[in-house]
Amino acid sequence: MAERSLVFPAAEFRARARRLRAAMNEAGLDALLLTMPADIFYVTGFLTRFWESPARPWFVVVPARGEPVAVIPAIGAALMGRCWIDDIRTWNAPDPRDDGVGLLVDTLAALTPQDGRIGVPSGAETHLRMPLADFRRLEARIRPRLLVDGTDVIQPVREIKSEAEIRMIREICAIADRAFARVPDIAAAGVPLAQVFRDFQIALLQEGADWVSYVAGGARRDGYGDVISPAGMRPLASGDVLMLDTGAVRNGYFCDFDRNFAIGRASDKARRAHAALFQATENALARMRPGMKAADVHRLLSGALADAGHAPLCGRLGHGLGISLTEWPSFTPLDHTVLREGMVLALEPGVELSPGRIMVHEENIVLRAHGPELLSRRTPAELPEILP
Amino acid sequence: MAERSLVFPAAEFRARARRLRAAMNEAGLDALLLTMPADIFYVTGFLTRFWESPARPWFVVVPARGEPVAVIPAIGAALMGRCWIDDIRTWNAPDPRDDGVGLLVDTLAALTPQDGRIGVPSGAETHLRMPLADFRRLEARIRPRLLVDGTDVIQPVREIKSEAEIRMIREICAIADRAFARVPDIAAAGVPLAQVFRDFQIALLQEGADWVSYVAGGARRDGYGDVISPAGMRPLASGDVLMLDTGAVRNGYFCDFDRNFAIGRASDKARRAHAALFQATENALARMRPGMKAADVHRLLSGALADAGHAPLCGRLGHGLGISLTEWPSFTPLDHTVLREGMVLALEPGVELSPGRIMVHEENIVLRAHGPELLSRRTPAELPEILP
Numbered sequence: 001m002a003e004r005s006l007v008f009p010a011a012e013f014r015a016r017a018r019r020l021r022a023a024m025n026e027a028g029l030d031a032l033l034l035t036m037p038a039d040i041f042y043v044t045g046f047l048t049r050f051w052e053s054p055a056r057p058w059f060v061v062v063p064a065r066g067e068p069v070a071v072i073p074a075i076g077a078a079l080m081g082r083c084w085i086d087d088i089r090t091w092n093a094p095d096p097r098d099d100g101v102g103l104l105v106d107t108l109a110a111l112t113p114q115d116g117r118i119g120v121p122s123g124a125e126t127h128l129r130m131p132l133a134d135f136r137r138l139e140a141r142i143r144p145r146l147l148v149d150g151t152d153v154i155q156p157v158r159e160i161k162s163e164a165e166i167r168m169i170r171e172i173c174a175i176a177d178r179a180f181a182r183v184p185d186i187a188a189a190g191v192p193l194a195q196v197f198r199d200f201q202i203a204l205l206q207e208g209a210d211w212v213s214y215v216a217g218g219a220r221r222d223g224y225g226d227v228i229s230p231a232g233m234r235p236l237a238s239g240d241v242l243m244l245d246t247g248a249v250r251n252g253y254f255c256d257f258d259r260n261f262a263i264g265r266a267s268d269k270a271r272r273a274h275a276a277l278f279q280a281t282e283n284a285l286a287r288m289r290p291g292m293k294a295a296d297v298h299r300l301l302s303g304a305l306a307d308a309g310h311a312p313l314c315g316r317l318g319h320g321l322g323i324s325l326t327e328w329p330s331f332t333p334l335d336h337t338v339l340r341e342g343m344v345l346a347l348e349p350g351v352e353l354s355p356g357r358i359m360v361h362e363e364n365i366v367l368r369a370h371g372p373e374l375l376s377r378r379t380p381a382e383l384p385e386i387l388p
Numbered sequence: 389m390a391e392r393s394l395v396f397p398a399a400e401f402r403a404r405a406r407r408l409r410a411a412m413n414e415a416g417l418d419a420l421l422l423t424m425p426a427d428i429f430y431v432t433g434f435l436t437r438f439w440e441s442p443a444r445p446w447f448v449v450v451p452a453r454g455e456p457v458a459v460i461p462a463i464g465a466a467l468m469g470r471c472w473i474d475d476i477r478t479w480n481a482p483d484p485r486d487d488g489v490g491l492l493v494d495t496l497a498a499l500t501p502q503d504g505r506i507g508v509p510s511g512a513e514t515h516l517r518m519p520l521a522d523f524r525r526l527e528a529r530i531r532p533r534l535l536v537d538g539t540d541v542i543q544p545v546r547e548i549k550s551e552a553e554i555r556m557i558r559e560i561c562a563i564a565d566r567a568f569a570r571v572p573d574i575a576a577a578g579v580p581l582a583q584v585f586r587d588f589q590i591a592l593l594q595e596g597a598d599w600v601s602y603v604a605g606g607a608r609r610d611g612y613g614d615v616i617s618p619a620g621m622r623p624l625a626s627g628d629v630l631m632l633d634t635g636a637v638r639n640g641y642f643c644d645f646d647r648n649f650a651i652g653r654a655s656d657k658a659r660r661a662h663a664a665l666f667q668a669t670e671n672a673l674a675r676m677r678p679g680m681k682a683a684d685v686h687r688l689l690s691g692a693l694a695d696a697g698h699a700p701l702c703g704r705l706g707h708g709l710g711i712s713l714t715e716w717p718s719f720t721p722l723d724h725t726v727l728r729e730g731m732v733l734a735l736e737p738g739v740e741l742s743p744g745r746i747m748v749h750e751e752n753i754v755l756r757a758h759g760p761e762l763l764s765r766r767t768p769a770e771l772p773e774i775l776p
Contacts, residue, residue, distance in 0.1 A: 079617050
């Protein structure tokens, strides 16, 4: 076969469907309707970059009794046919008269009772990846069945990674570790940041990433302005702190961590901030345990930063990851999700050094019974310097 | 500035907002509410790969009178502040109590009359990039204002590219042309397809792509099985036809075209199919004119393939592109969109050589008054051979 086969044996996917059915039965749902790439990959193993085209909706229905059904554009039949799903229904998309809604209505009607409740992920970190007008048509045509929020079914299942998933995330983290180790060969005073971004993506691919879905970063004297901007043409200058952050992908699984480098000698200010970020992460690595809440991790990180005399960044200080760059939960004071064994998480403390100048630090871990196990190679305690 | 500045001068964006306001006034809408990355980039110039994280919703409101307002997570304030938008309202996301809905309700309420109609793109090629539960809350809280379909406002405006946009798309097409020219150095019998995909992405970056959002392809004897699969580890073999398709990005603009290569000597079957695809494209290049419909282009392409004795692929045979890998319209028998000067389009005829074995061919053009102008370098008439 020229084509790639399933990332995992079918047993992995059967177990996921079983867990989803159990959660549905507990929640009183008769089916889940999934439209997002990550959810569809999770249930079926259907891995493609074709999601980049917004032209066609894709549907997977997971009934509370029975195996998942794919309701998809005909262009995806061959690839879905190499996954473990037996029941694949297709239409010739795009079709402006009916772009799969009729086929989806028939499928849901056959799989759920008339007074059924169908879960559609509708909460935090979810979107509806289909035209809203088609969703309204679906809602009208499926009555008296109700489309209700299914987030509480899919979130707790996806949050716990299997050992097979953890191996995949460890593999892409190791790829990123090797690429980060090459940054001193890529970045130097005088090199435009845009060139550093390009060469870092090349390094990630050379080290084994299938593709690079996310690279961000920044470089300014003693910190950077934000962590989401694309790179500009300004050359790196001695005294800059360079940060690179990546969500590279292998076999559909993401890493998500960053590294900092001083261009030339690190200033005391930058070294102290890096040390505070390192220590905050040490604090969380030593103390995180299953049973804590996401908000507790925020407290561990922000408390350590405050103890070191630094103002923690607003917003979240970490999150889940795996088949998306970011997943539930969020390390904020407001997220009371209970942490459990098998969660894969990014610890991401950040500080504001001066108005508009920040530094961040990120590691990926899997939570075990005894505490965190690192998936990324631990960043050095001292801010590394890239010297001429 | 380390950070990249706006891709275009502010005048380009002001003109876009003007065109959207004119379309809104014609449609009787009081505002547009935008949530998708492409729409938000189109109006504001806000360019980031941070969309990869599904954690936070982002909103841009374009009122029928007045300039656009950004209602966004605080993490994006610095980058949006370097765009041309003056009115930027932020909240500290993610916030499980209210993730921007209240701020958005206040914004919409201040900008539209009580009986106002607010357009939300809801038709083909659109999604709602916010949690559905939050959209339902918004809909309830904004009453008696109505959230109605805004596709007919945004689609005709985005479909016509400015000369500045056409220059950007021409630039990324030229980058992809140079990367495709290097495929004979990358692909050969014995090289696994996954390695070809990796090296092709590296070539795209080296030739100037900012990032590579899409690579797909296939390689089998006399064609390939589908055009959306990720690459597997099967080595290329003499007799294969290799196809690579890319949507690479520079300054936020996509190319989307593919190229075919025979590994070793091309068979008569593969050469004939390639010639038929080439001729079908020639037919469309010679005859497409503004005023035709999208369905007419489907007829030009599929008619020429049928004349050459080939069965056209089901599904669409091309589409728009620009700030998404694919955009409206679709070259299907059912799409009656009228073609206009300034549309950037992918011509993408495909044939089925035998059950489960296809070949496709793709060029990017801009439609001028006199007909198509190529943006990709025309593929050679003869299927190129990669010989040992």
